[in-house]
Amino acid sequence: MADKKWVYTFEEGRADMKDQLGGKGANLAEMTNIGLPVPPGIIITTEACNQFYLEGKQFPPGLEDQVREYIKILEEKTGKRFGDPANPLLVSVRSGAPISMPGMMDTVLNLGLNDDTVEGLAAAANDRRFAMDCYRRFLNMFGDVVLGIEHVKFERILETQKDQAGVKFDNQLTAGQWQVVVEEYKKLIERETGRPFPQDPMEQLFKAIYAVFNSWNTDRAIVYRKVNKIPDDLGTAVNIQVMAFGNLGNDCGTGVAFTRNPSTGANELYGEYLINAQGEDVVAGIRTPQPIATLKEEMPGVYQQFVETCRLLEKHYRNMQDIEFTIERGKLFILQTRNGKRTAQAAIKIAVDMVNEGLITREEAVMRVEAAQLDHLLHRRIDPNVKLEVIARGLPASPGAASGKVVFEADEAEKMGQEGHKVIMVRTETTPDDIHGIVQAQGILTSRGGMTSHAAVVARGMGKPCVCGCEAIRIDYDKEEFSVNGLIIKKGDIISIDGGTGQVILGEVPMIDPELSVEFQQLLEWADEIRTLGVRANADTPADAAKAREFGAEGIGLTRTEHMFMAQDRLPIVQQMILAGTDEERNAVLEKLLPMQEEDFYGILKAMEGLPVTIRLLDPPLHEFLPNAEELMVEITRLRLTSGDPGELQRQEELLKKVRALSEFNPMLGHRGCRLGITFPAVYAMQARAIFRAVARLVREGYTVIPEVEIPLVIEVNELAFLRRVVEQEADKVMQETGVEFEYTVGTMIEVPRAALLADEIAGEADFFSFGTNDLTQTTLGFSRDDAEGKFLQEYVQKKILPDNPFMVLDRKGVGKLMETAVRLGRSVNPDMLIGICGEHGGEPSSIEFCHLVGLNYVSCSPFRVPVARLAAAQAKVKNG
Ligand code: ADP
Ligand code: MG
Ligand code: MG
Numbered sequence: 075m076a077d078k079k080w081v082y083t084f085e086e087g088r089a090d091m092k093d094q095l096g097g098k099g100a101n102l103a104e105m106t107n108i109g110l111p112v113p114p115g116i117i118i119t120t121e122a123c124n125q126f127y128l129e130g131k132q133f134p135p136g137l138e139d140q141v142r143e144y145i146k147i148l149e150e151k152t153g154k155r156f157g158d159p160a161n162p163l164l165v166s167v168r169s170g171a172p173i174s175m176p177g178m179m180d181t182v183l184n185l186g187l188n189d190d191t192v193e194g195l196a197a198a199a200n201d202r203r204f205a206m207d208c209y210r211r212f213l214n215m216f217g218d219v220v221l222g223i224e225h226v227k228f229e230r231i232l233e234t235q236k237d238q239a240g241v242k243f244d245n246q247l248t249a250g251q252w253q254v255v256v257e258e259y260k261k262l263i264e265r266e267t268g269r270p271f272p273q274d275p276m277e278q279l280f281k282a283i284y285a286v287f288n289s290w291n292t293d294r295a296i297v298y299r300k301v302n303k304i305p306d307d308l309g310t311a312v313n314i315q316v317m318a319f320g321n322l323g324n325d326c327g328t329g330v331a332f333t334r335n336p337s338t339g340a341n342e343l344y345g346e347y348l349i350n351a352q353g354e355d356v357v358a359g360i361r362t363p364q365p366i367a368t369l370k371e372e373m374p375g376v377y378q379q380f381v382e383t384c385r386l387l388e389k390h391y392r393n394m395q396d397i398e399f400t401i402e403r404g405k406l407f408i409l410q411t412r413n414g415k416r417t418a419q420a421a422i423k424i425a426v427d428m429v430n431e432g433l434i435t436r437e438e439a440v441m442r443v444e445a446a447q448l449d450h451l452l453h454r455r456i457d458p459n460v461k462l463e464v465i466a467r468g469l470p471a472s473p474g475a476a477s478g479k480v481v482f483e484a485d486e487a488e489k490m491g492q493e494g495h496k497v498i499m500v501r502t503e504t505t506p507d508d509i510h511g512i513v514q515a516q517g518i519l520t521s522r523g524g525m526t527s528h529a530a531v532v533a534r535g536m537g538k539p540c541v542c543g544c545e546a547i548r549i550d551y552d553k554e555e556f557s558v559n560g561l562i563i564k565k566g567d568i569i570s571i572d573g574g575t576g577q578v579i580l581g582e583v584p585m586i587d588p589e590l591s592v593e594f595q596q597l598l599e600w601a602d603e604i605r606t607l608g609v610r611a612n613a614d615t616p617a618d619a620a621k622a623r624e625f626g627a628e629g630i631g632l633t634r635t636e637h638m639f640m641a642q643d644r645l646p647i648v649q650q651m652i653l654a655g656t657d658e659e660r661n662a663v664l665e666k667l668l669p670m671q672e673e674d675f676y677g678i679l680k681a682m683e684g685l686p687v688t689i690r691l692l693d694p695p696l697h698e699f700l701p702n703a704e705e706l707m708v709e710i711t712r713l714r715l716t717s718g719d720p721g722e723l724q725r726q727e728e729l730l731k732k733v734r735a736l737s738e739f740n741p742m743l744g745h746r747g748c749r750l751g752i753t754f755p756a757v758y759a760m761q762a763r764a765i766f767r768a769v770a771r772l773v774r775e776g777y778t779v780i781p782e783v784e785i786p787l788v789i790e791v792n793e794l795a796f797l798r799r800v801v802e803q804e805a806d807k808v809m810q811e812t813g814v815e816f817e818y819t820v821g822t823m824i825e826v827p828r829a830a831l832l833a834d835e836i837a838g839e840a841d842f843f844s845f846g847t848n849d850l851t852q853t854t855l856g857f858s859r860d861d862a863e864g865k866f867l868q869e870y871v872q873k874k875i876l877p878d879n880p881f882m883v884l885d886r887k888g889v890g891k892l893m894e895t896a897v898r899l900g901r902s903v904n905p906d907m908l909i910g911i912c913g914e915h916g917g918e919p920s921s922i923e924f925c926h927l928v929g930l931n932y933v934s935c936s937p938f939r940v941p942v943a944r945l946a947a948a949q950a951k952v953k954n955g
Contacts, residue, residue: 077136080122081144084115089391094119096311098170101411108390110383110408114151115165115315116144118283120172123309126287138280145279145314152316157275161198162191164208167282168313169289173304174412179289180219182282183353184212184317188273192256196249204322206252207244211352213259213271216278220285223266231258243361245350279314286312300872318407320400321352325373328400329356331366333384336394336416339423339593343367343384345397352400379406387411392434393442394424418447419591426593429600436600437952443597445919445946449473451594452625452938453537456572457584465569466558468519468544470576471530476517476539477570477582480563482551484511488642491515498569500556502549504529506860507702510640512536517571519578521547521556524868528860531881531914537938539573547578598626598941601948607925608932609943610686612912614638616677619687622937626944629686629780630678631844631934632912635761636694638674639667648699653732657756664760671764679772679779686780688844688912688934689765690823691758691797693786695746697736706730742849742858747787748822751797762801766808769816781818782842787849789828794839821908825849830892833899837907843900844934845893847913847921851880854889881914884921894928910934919946926950 087095087103095103099117106112118141125134145163149155154163164186169178187195187209196205214228232244235255239247247255263271272278289295290310299306320328329347336344346363348356349372356363369377380399383406387395396414400407416424425439434442453474456462478496481487484507487499491514499515501508503523512518512532517539520529524543533540549556554565558578563569570579610631611622619630639648647666654660679687706726713723738744751758765781772779785797798820809815820839824830825846833843852859857867859881870876876885884890893911900907910932915921917935922943925933927950935943 077140078121078125078134079140080119080134080137081140082117082119083144083147084112084117087117092172093308094121094311096120096170096172096313097174097412098168098410099311099313102313102315102409104390105387105408105411108386110386111406112408113316113318114148115313116141116148117170118312118314120309120311123287123290123311124307127291127309131288133280133284141279141283141314142276148314148316156186156279157188157191159190159194162186162194162275164191164195164317165279166313166315166317167279167286168315169286169310170313171290171310172308175295175298175304178292178295178310179286180215181353182212182215182219184208185216185278185282186275187212188275190273191275199319199322201322203247203249203252204319206249206256207247207321208319208352210252210255210259213256213263216282217259217263217266217271220281221263221267223263227262227266228259231255231262245361283312283314286310303877315409318400318409319352319402320348321350322403324350325404326350326401328352328398329363329366329369330396330398331380331384332414333388333395333397334414334420334424336396336414336420339416339420339427341427343381347399347401373401373404376401376404376406383408389433392428392438418443418450421447422451422591422597423593426596437604439597440601440604440945440948441952443945445922445942445949448942448945449939450574451590452588452941453539453574454585454587455574456570456579457586460584462577462583463580464577465561465563465580466544466546466578468521468541468546468576468578469525469530470572470574471525471527471542472518472533472538472540473574474517474537474539475570475572475574475583475585477568477585478516479566479568480556481511481515481565482549482554484508487511488514492642498571500547500549501529503527504532506698510642512538513637513640517541517573519544519547519569519571521545521549523864527863531863533573534936537936539571541571541573541576541578544576544578594941598944601944602626605926605944605947605951607922607930607947607950608910609940609947610688610910610912610932610934611937611940612916612934613678613937615674616681618937619678619681622940623682623685625937625940627685627937627940628932629688629934630682631688631910631916631932632784633678633687633689635671635674635690635692636698638671639692639699644670645699649729651757652696652699652736653729660754661756664756668760668764668767671761672767675765675768675781676771679768679781680777683772683777683779686782688782688784688821688842688910689761690784690786691748691761692750693747695736695738695741695744696750697733697738697741700733700736701729703730703733703737706733740858742852748785748793748797749787751785751800752793755797755800758797759800759804762804763808766805766816766818767812769818770808770812770814773814773816774812779816781816783818783820784842784844785820785822786846787825788822788836789826789832791832791835791839794822794836798839819908823849823912824893824896826853827892830896831899833896834903837900837903840900840904840907842908842910843896844909845896845911845913845930847884847889847893847911847915848881850892850913851885851889854892855880855885883918884915884924886924890924890928893924897928897930917943919949922946923950923953927954 084103084106089104092100095117154161156163166183168181192209196202217223218225260271320326327347327349331345345366348363394414395411398410421443425442428434429439456475478498481497488510490497496516498517500519502521518529520542530542547556547558570583610629611627612632613619614637651663710726788794819841821842822840823846912934916933917939
């Protein structure tokens with residue numbers, strides 16, 4: 075059987091053969107075939123690499139013969155010969171995986187040089203200094219990259235030689251001096267490997283190929299693949315390419331350039347080059363490179379050709395390119411092209427500009443911007459032109475920047491926040507008890523916890539900057555201070571945090587507002603034209619509702635009424651309600667809450683006028699509104715010891731009793747959601763009444779409002795039927811009392827598997843469904859989120875037991891299956907059933923795609939993520955139709 079084809083010439087390849095030829099090789103092939111000046115070359119396939127591992131790190135059969143054969147092709151093309159002392163062929167050996175990956179083998183240049191061919195190169199170029207320069211580079215790269223000798227050992231020899239010669243820069247050394255370096259390098263190699271440097275070019279080549287294959291499985295590469303979820307079986311290709319020399323004199327050079335500005339997106343060449351240099355010299359900081367614009371004066375002909383090449387490449391790839399080039403004696407060679415990395419801002423501008431230039435379609439433009447990247451543009455950030463006094467660094471947990479006074483307690487943060495101070499809440503970690511403080515703080519800094527810790531998740535949800543796991547800071551709650559590297563920061567001192575970089579900065583820093591550039595808005599408008607999935611926001615206050623509208627939300631998918639109960643002026647009343655001994659007592663307290671809730675709903679419905687607003691009735695367990703038992707015990711002990719006010723002592727003891735009575739073994743599965751409504755219908759009735767009174771007022775004032783009353787945590791249609799009556803009764807009463815007619819709907823969250831499985835029955839009583847995927851994930855996986863994220867989930871993801879954190883990326887396989895079932899069953903009863911999602915997943919691009927696929931009507935997410943969701947919904951449509 076004939077051996078497999080392991081080797082391709084550039085002419086035989088194409089851009090769409092990345093899997094086989096690697097990204098670099100496929101693009102070199104493509105450029106060759108569109109007629110660009112690319113030095114000839116050959117590519118060993120990724121399959122050869124995989125086979126190499128299957129054979130226990132042996133070259134697969136036929137590979138060596140094919141390489142020899144293909145080297146002959148290069149010899150014919152160039153008229154040079156491998157190992158020919160008179161006219162030697164020199165090549166570079168470059169790795170190149172299908173997905174560009176740092177950590178792979180560094181490139182070896184000038185392979186083919188030895189003690190004989192170096193003389194031939196000197197003669198051919200008529201430049202001995204140049205030839206020796208190439209030789210020492212090769213020895214260094216080969217010694218370091220292929221033979222594994224530490225780079226510093228070569229560096230030291232070079233430094234010594236430069237000192238002896240009394241020169242500062244490499245390019246000041248003479249041919250003779252380079253030759254000394256070459257001799258020293260060869261000795262070093264022999265010393266380190268116990269064998270003389272291999273003079274045979276073929277041996278050099280096979281050693282280099284072996285090293286490239288080997289580099290696929292270095293620790294660095296393996297870790298990188300793990301982190302970036304790149305499969306381990308892609309393999310790397312090997313590119314063997316004829317050298318172009320940028321170090322042949324002052325009419326030579328090497329450089330890198332982007333076809334557009336990668337940081338702003340401006341349509342201008344952006345890059346630098348170095349005269350008389352080779353390979354990585356430009357980026358290695360050996361000499362300061364010159365901006366590409368200078369090339370226009372220095373080599374106008376080459377510059378013109380380069381500009382045209384850039385234009386051609388952009389047109390061909392229909393994308394911004396990142397290009398490597400070398401100029402050999404006034405002739406331009408292109409050595410690499412790939413789609414250029416860019417900031418979010420640049421991505422947007424380039425996409426929109428390219429549509430306007432007729433280069434790409436609107437659909438393509440929408441696909442060009444990574445939805446998750448938009449985060450950076452939707453938050454205030456630190457003015458990049460300012461020098462910062464960074465005192466510590468943590469995890470960049472929630473983007474945006476904030477300055478404020480340091481506080482350590484949630485109560486204090488709340489108090490100061492309400493008084494109008496800007497505060498940064500600093501804690502070892504946060505818990506649900508700290509929410510009221512987080513709400514009022516400008517930003518959160520924690521010394522413990524990761525990217526999915528409570529602080530991180532809550533802050534992201536609220537669009538607040540957060541730096542987590544900043545282990546350098548030591549908090550002393552008693553002294554109300556923290557220390558960091560010997561510095562003491564006291565309560566009230568001002569610090570700043572940048573949740574996009576993880577930096578903690580001393581003092582206040584100047585900020586710039588988020589830029590909703592013209593291009594950004596344009597792109598989102600195109601996204602709106604394309605998408606079929608609606609986008610709503612989760613908002614609990616009129617201010618949030620207004621922000622959501624500004625960002626393009628088409629309604630509110632979730633208003634959490636409990637947040638209204640948490641406010642400082644409400645909490646005592648809510649506690650009275652909970653502590654009420656009799657129904658009469660409770661009803662009297664509810665009367666007090668009623669006008670407050672009415673005002674809340676009035677504000678939100680008005681801010682969202684003309685658009686639907688889903689209002690969820692009380693959801694959390696009641697004990698969340700009561701002080702915590704330990705704190706109460708401390709207080710009671712204090713009162714006893716100081717023989718304080720006996721009335722107060724009794725009150726606190728009563729409170730503690732109630733707290734104990736309400737305490738649950740597993741609050742997540744406890745007395746909450748509609749179970750509260752079933753046992754305390756008066757609470758839900760009050761809330762419904764408040765909603766409808768607000769609605770009636772607004773209707774009378776001429777507003778169009780679309781209220782959707784939502785019952786949480788339903789597991790059984792009877793619950794919904796019962797509570798629906800409660801709501802309807804209040805609606806009827808309000809209509810009678812006010813004489814105003816209004817429309818409303820009543821629906822339910824689907825957030826427990828039983829509800830999803832019985833969605834057809836439930837649909838009989840529901841006008842709409844909304845997937846509460848936070849709870850649905852908890853109940854489907856049987857994970858309590860706080861425990862899972864704090865204890866084992868990270869390891870689950872690391873060990874690839876689960877592909878992602880299911881609280882961040884919707885678990886399509888499990889939770890998704892329940893969603894699909896619920897949609898199907900629900901629509902079998904009510905084909906027009908409105909179905910949405912309001913869990914945190916509603917703002918996450920992959921989950922949004924899933925929502926599109928199962929036919930939801932809308933996703934709902936935090937106001938700050940609305941633009942992300944608009945874009946992601948359009949991308950889902952383009953991708954899946
Ligand atoms: P990386 O993936 O790290 O950029 P490359 O293989 O692209 O590695 O190259 C390292 C450097 O060597 C780049 O500056 C590249 O342009 C240069 N280079 C690679 N092959 C050749 C060649 N045949 N002639 C001249 N320079 C080359
Ligand atoms: Mg490169
Ligand atoms: Mg829920």
